[in-house]
Amino acid sequence: MAEAPAKRQMSSKEGPYELIYWGGMPGRGEFVRLLLEEAGADYTDTAHIENGVKEVLGLIDEGYKGDGDNPPPFAPPILRHGDLVINQTPNILLYLGRRLGLAGNESEGEGDSYRVNELALTALDGFSNEVHDCHHPISTGLYYEDQKEESIRRSKDWVATRLPKFLGYFERVLNSPSAGKGPWLHGGQLTYADLVLFQGLDGTKFQFPKAVGKCRAAGKYDKVFALYDAVLERPKIKAYLESERRQKYSLCIWRYYSELDVE
């Protein structure tokens, strides 16, 4: 597979990027990491810095009032780049995607990046936000154990109705003329939407191994799983996933509870 060429010369504006996120789990920060890793960008990550958690906590402290230009962030992941300190996962992804040549066809100006952004947002809705709520349907503030019955009910429904809906949607996108030759979602080239779909699916597979395995075996979503496999073969992604920088799944967005591992 051909490597995507670097779209622009690295300039001082292109790095270094500072990712500010919890350590000890992939979480939403993982979407950002995969984009930075694929692009070979120069970045730091508080997950791997001693006392990095202090930086996260400082920026989301209720006493913090931003820095004059930047509002206080609501929650990590947070990206600092030059004068900009931004939060919200899809926001960071769009910002980086455009800078790192992963937001679609640049010859169309910024227009194509909105198509990529919409695909990323839908992948985040399905395979990150909705999957998270399968183990926290009542409250993010309560323990899982205190909403276990509701989680089981939601998970059964999600696996039966939403998992095929999202897989079916992305299979349709991959079969659409706008996808191009494949294996990618849009315009015949790798974009950050592909990386988001990969990570979302990887996390969903961790949470619902039986259901995702059954969907793969069913043969109805072959292009989605081919995309997943193609991301795994990207040399920089492969090296990243084998490195110590890739953290193990834990109590984050995607969680394994045997009673939720429904078919």
Added chain:
Amino acid sequence: MAEAPAKRQMSSKEGPYELIYWGGMPGRGEFVRLLLEEAGADYTDTAHIENGVKEVLGLIDEGYKGDGDNPPPFAPPILRHGDLVINQTPNILLYLGRRLGLAGNESEGEGDSYRVNELALTALDGFSNEVHDCHHPISTGLYYEDQKEESIRRSKDWVATRLPKFLGYFERVLNSPSAGKGPWLHGGQLTYADLVLFQGLDGTKFQFPKAVGKCRAAGKYDKVFALYDAVLERPKIKAYLESERRQKYSLCIWRYYSELDVE
């Protein structure tokens, strides 16, 4: 001849914009409408076009494969503008916000729009997505009546923990130096994040009138409610809200059920 080619005219940045959304309720389309109305933009809306629903259904039909450049949309709202057909509410808002001068300080280039985008995304998370899930915590595919007990449990928790969290966050943003003089969230000028916060709060007030009333009376979120009132006084918004174009709340994102109207 100085005449521009037809395709270029169709792609004009000045509109007309075509909003493709369900009729009969404000829903997520309302965020888009408020932006277009405030800007005085030239737009059409399938909610007010005979057989407009057919256009919505055609674009989200499982047999639809996009148009060559644009992937098939996942769900409405959808915006068509020139060659671009995009979906996902925050994506449409960012696209329009930049074009219509509602995405922050343009003298900073596109950078400031990411700050506005993050505020809008957080307002959508809190006052649209999470509020919706208060009446559909188990499944979007089940009737409310089939998840009523879980809805009551979730609503009580949401009103107790998440409503003050989001209100407190935006109050903090409004008290931050990056907000400027007020009454707006960012940079001393109206942005689409203000309109999103207004609409989210308006819908949340419809769903949880007692709880929102109590929060207002508490005096802890005075700047948030001052922003809400200031949006109501924008001449174009005021005229819009008094017009027939503003649809009544119904069975959409925000719903009134007396048993969920908790304090």
